[in-house]
Every structure is written in C-alpha cells, then in structure tokens.
Amino acid sequence: MQDVRYLTVSALTKYLKNILENDTHLRQIYIKGEISNLTKHSRGHYYFTLKDDKAQIRVTMFANYVMKLNFNPKDGDKVKVLGAMSLYEAGGSYNINCFQMEKDGVGDLFLAYEKLKNELQEKGYFDPSKKKPIPAYPKAIGVVTSPTGAAIRDIIHTIERRYPLAKLILYPALVQGEGAKQSISSQIKKANDDKLVDTLIVGRGGGSIEDLWGFNELEVVLAIYQSEIPVISAVGHETDFTLSDFVSDLRAPTPTAAAELSTPNIIDIYELVNNYRDTLTKVMNSYIQNQSMRLMNLDERLSNASPKSHIIKLKERYENNDYLLKRNYLLQLERKKERLTYLDSKLKSFDISHLIKLKREKLSLLDGSLSRNATYLIEKKNNQFGLLVDALKHLNPLALMDKGYTYTTKDNKRIESVNELSINDTLITRVKDGQIHSVVTKKETLSWKK
Secondary structure, X not given: OOOOOOOOHHHHHHHHXXXXXXXXXXXXXXXXXXXXXXXXXXXXXXXXXXXXXXXXXXXXXXXXXXXXXXXXXXXXXXXXXXXXXXXXXXXXXXEEEEEEEEEEEEOHHHHHHHHHHHHHHHOXXXXXXXXXXXOOOOOEEEEEEOOXXXXXXXXXXXXXXXXXXXXXXXXXXXXXXXXXXXXXXXXXXXXXXXXXXXXXXXXXXXXXXXXXXXXXXXHHHHHHHHOOOOEEEEEOOOOOOOHHHHHOOEEOOOHHHHHHHHOXXXXXXXXXXXXXXXXXXXXXXXXXXXXXHHHHHHHHHHHHOOHHHHHHHHHHHHHHHHHHXXXXXXXXXXXXXXXXXXXXXXXXXXXXXXXXXXXXXXXXXXXXXXXXXXXHHHHHXXXXXXXXXXXXXXXXXXXXXXXXXXXXXXXXXXXXXXXXXXXXXEEXXXXXXXXXXXXXXXXXXXXXXX
C-alpha cells in the first residue's frame, strides 16, 4: 500500500499564502464595491467588507494609509480600492490589504435608507412630541429579538443584575435575512395584543448594513410607531443607526444599554428606600415627641380640670366672696348709719314752715304766668285761623261759581284747551247749584291769546 503524505493545516495555509501574496496579478489589485460593516480600531486601522450584489471580501486598511484619506468612509459608501491580496494564517482567512481608497458614489442600500428616512421624517414619524415615556419601574419587559443571539443573553444578565423584580418575556423573531421584517413586526404586534408587558425592547447585536436591514423596513417602522407599549430600540453597536432607532420612543446604543435604560438600578432603589426610611424615622420620631408633649399638656389640663380640683377652687372662691360680702356689708352699714346721723341732725336744724311759704309764693307766680301765656296763645291761634279761612274762601272754586264761572271736565280731567277735545266727546260742566252734561258738536280756536 502506497504511503500518503498528510499536510498540516499550517503548511497548507502557508502554501496558499505564498501563492496569493506572490501572484503578480494579486499584488496590485484595483477593485470597487460598497463598504459594509465598517469598524474603526482605536489605533486608527479600518476593517470593513467590500461587496457587490453577488459576493463580498474582507478589507484591512492600516493607520498609515488611513491618514492619507481625503474623506471619512462609512457604511453604504461606494469606493475604489487599490490593494494586495493577503492571507491571515492563524485564522485561515484571506483579505485585501488596502493602500489607497477613493469614493465611487453611494451604495444602493444607503440610498434606499436615506430616501425612506426622509419620507418618514416629513410624515412626522420621528416627532419627539409623539414619543411615549419609558416606565420608571416596569413590572414586565418584553424583548423582540433572536432567542439564540448574544443580545438576549446580555439583556437577561443586565436585568437580573439591575432589577430582578421585573419579569422578562421573550418574543422570538428572525432579526436578519428573508422574513425578518414580517417576524419582527408580527412579534411587536403580538406583544401589544398580549398586554403583558409595559416596556418593549426591540433589537439585535451588531452586523453589516445588510444584517441590520430588517430594522430599516417600513413594516417594522410602522409596527414600532403604532405600538401602544413604549419601545426601546437596541439595534447593532453604538455607531449603527437604523430607522427603528429614530421612530422608537428611546434609542439605546447596544442591547445591554437598552436593558439598563428600561430598568432602575436596584442599588439606587436601595439607597432611595433607605433615604425614605430615614426620613420616615425622623418624621415619626418628631411626631411621637410632639404627641408626648401634647399628652403631658393634656394630662396637666385633666389634672387641673378634675372634680376635686374644681371643688377646691370653688370653695376658695366661695370663702373669698363670703369674706368680701361680709366686709362690704359692714362698710355699707357703717356708711348708712353715718348718713342717717347726718340727715337727722340736718332735719332737726331745718324749719319746714318757711319752706312751705316759699313754695306757695313760687306756685302763685307760676299760676299767673301760665294764665297770661294761655290767653295770649289762644288769641294768636284765633287770628291765624281767621286768616286761613279768608284765604280758603278765595281759593274755593265754588266762590267763583257764585260770580257765574263754570268748571268743565272730560273723563274727570279739567279742560284747558279746545285741542284736548274731539267731536262727540262727552263733557260735564259744573255750576254753583249742579252740573250739566253735554256733547261736543263743534269746536273753534280763537286767534287771540290770554
């Protein structure tokens, strides 16, 4: 049997590396395509995928070549690249080492992304005033993502660490490839129909623009916009932006950040509870102290208001009033005796017959003055009465009637002008010994005036 020589993996890889890197056709390659999944290393290197509609290849551009670029590349850019083929032995993967790069237009996916973004912007889908607040203390959090990806594991670990009180409900969905948009949108709608969660995280881990494209689809954007549950988007890495990020109520740079934004930190809650407890303790101690002081005051008031204390006070008041009454009685009695003695001495020294004589003389003078005043007043009133009677006679219309004057009325109203009368009006004319009823058959107006 013929012996077979087996190559080691490293030997085969070294052989292939030698072929690729020493082929004259592959040492200087001019190639164009669309940038996807661009990663910028902290040391300045660029790593990205160059692709067209049928294939893709990895590209590495080291910092010394990046520094010579005259533009800032991003996902979706169409570029022209000058480089050489290289094979990485440890990973067994080949790629292009890029020396030069220039722009060659914008990628189709990027153009579609910008077109739909502008349309949704104009329709108000990204309006901040329409975004719903994220609950501060959620009871249940729903997650629309792949059940096997790193995103769900990161979210579970973060929520268990930060806020284990929240229940986590997974709504498994395809997050890339064919059917991703239907899967994501249907799970968002299912979460709203179930009404089991009060916060919804929609997302996945990082990837190329193609990998994340399901979150740029209009069907997914509409599902997030119409969701009654507040939605946190967590699609890709911090530098990745999808239309789902713009329409959601809150955008998180990563799934882990979404879990942090959807939950409070249990350490902060402990601190808040401790602060509340300290405040409550202070308030209760102050309240107890105030009530103790109040109880002491009430006890003192009760002691002062007891029947025994009240009787003692009444007795003291009675004894004091009794003493004052007896003292005042004796004082008044003494004063009355002194007053009686004084009046008795005055009465004995006073001549009552002289007083009677004086009063009679004064009465006689007053009687004479009263008679004179009464006579004068009667005469004065008689004179006034006579003047009033004469004046009344002059004003009496009956006295004028004695001289032939009459008094004519219509409807009990005195007639002063012919203009107040109409033909066939009934009139009453009063004379000194009666009244005459007449009807107007004719009226004339005199040309002279009184």
